[in-house]
Amino acid sequence: MFRANKCVSPLCVGLAIVFTGVAQATPITGDQEKVKPAATQLPAGPAKQPEGPARSVSVRRAELLKNACGEIATAAKNFGLPEKFLVRLLWQESRFNPRAVSSAGAMGIAQFMPGTAQWRGLDDPFDLSLSIQHSGRWLGELRQKFGNLGLAAAAYNAGPARVQDWLAGARALPQETRDYVRNITGREANDWIGMRDAEGGPETRKADCPPGGGLVALNAAPGAKAAAMPEKPDDVASPKRPAGSWALQLIGDRSKSTALLQFAEMRRQFPKILGSHAPEVVTRRLGGRAPAYWYQVRVSEVSRQSATMLCGRLKSAGGQCLIIRN
Structure with a gap:
């Protein structure tokens, strides 16, 4: 399998701070390759239309x-x-x-x-x-x-x-x-x-x-x-809705597929820490005559405290991360 170098240098991670506030996050959910929801019974009569x-x-x-x-x-x-x-x-x-x-x-x-x-x-x-x-x-x-x-x-x-x-x-x-x-x-x-x-x-x-x-x-x-x-x-929720208020910035790259590949490799390297976390891809426009884009991969947490704890575990295991507000 192709292995790309992880972009976790201070420059790559630092871009998360430079561009904070103008991101459009696309959280990705789901954590099983073969989703097997429990079997359900079909209603005997017409179902009531849901509201709200x-x-x-x-x-x-x-x-x-x-x-x-x-x-x-x-x-x-x-x-x-x-x-x-x-x-x-x-x-x-x-x-x-x-x-x-x-x-x-x-x-x-x-x-x-x-x-x-x-x-x-x-x-x-x-x-x-x-x-x-x-x-x-x-x-x-x-x-x-x-x-x-x-x-x-x-x-x-x-x-x-x-x-x-x-x-x-x-x-x-x-x-x-x-x-x-x-x-x-x-x-x-x-x-x-x-x-x-x-x-x-x-x-x-x-x-x-x-x-x-x-x-x-x-x-x-x-x-x-x-x-x-x-x-x-x-x-099936809207992909624009943040999964949490705080996040760990992990990867940055000019190629979206490469950034996701790097995240997948990082998750395989730290399965006990990142194995249950789905990636969110944040796209940032770098500008210029021929506009380029920078793709950041992060994982969300519900609070700053939980994000800090997760980042601490990752750093203790040899990884790198940056805590940011989603």
Whole structure:
């Protein structure tokens, strides 16, 4: 994996102070790569329309799903994929949460790892449209490489090299990947070995987009767990709302993807300290005839005291940070 140098010098950290007060923060929430909310029962009759903030969240959720489904349809057409296949795969990845961040550092609706995103030319994994299009392109390439949708899904989850080794009998396929393939295609991973691309496609299993009851049924394949839409308002809340009043400034770079890559590496280096914290990206315009931008990555805390304690732990472990007001 590509490793970028961390920009935690006094100059980089100092930029957080110079530009304080003109930032536009974009907090990123979500801390699991495979979001598995508990199954819920559908109401027996018409549900009462929510009021106030709850209604606002429902509207945002509906808009998010509509946008995601439109982008999925476009990507499926552009890269020759069954639309239902792409719906299932992205739902399995993130439950359509464009701000999801896994414990391993995978980001966005398509759960690209920072190194993979940089390699694929995806500058912002949290951009819903770009992530879906890049996901479709990558799956199209994997389908061509391995010959069918099932093995393409396996390679998307475990990596092409792992799937190649598995097919060659050199390594086992992780159980997580086996479950992943079954949940998306309705078939076991072994069933896809040697299968022609036109055989056994997932089109025989219904999947609606936007997701709802159709995707509860979708995940009800043999051995799969039923899933429902996430109900937490924060799953679809406005990305402009700060997650906390205080924050730790950690990374700064001219490239957003590089800054996120550096944060992912820092979180792997200090998992007990930063493992449960999602990144917020702050964009600052540097100006000039050809305006440049500086991307800062920070993590929020609810109070100055908690931010000070977290920063102290990080410094004691060998890291660097700067406490700032969000």
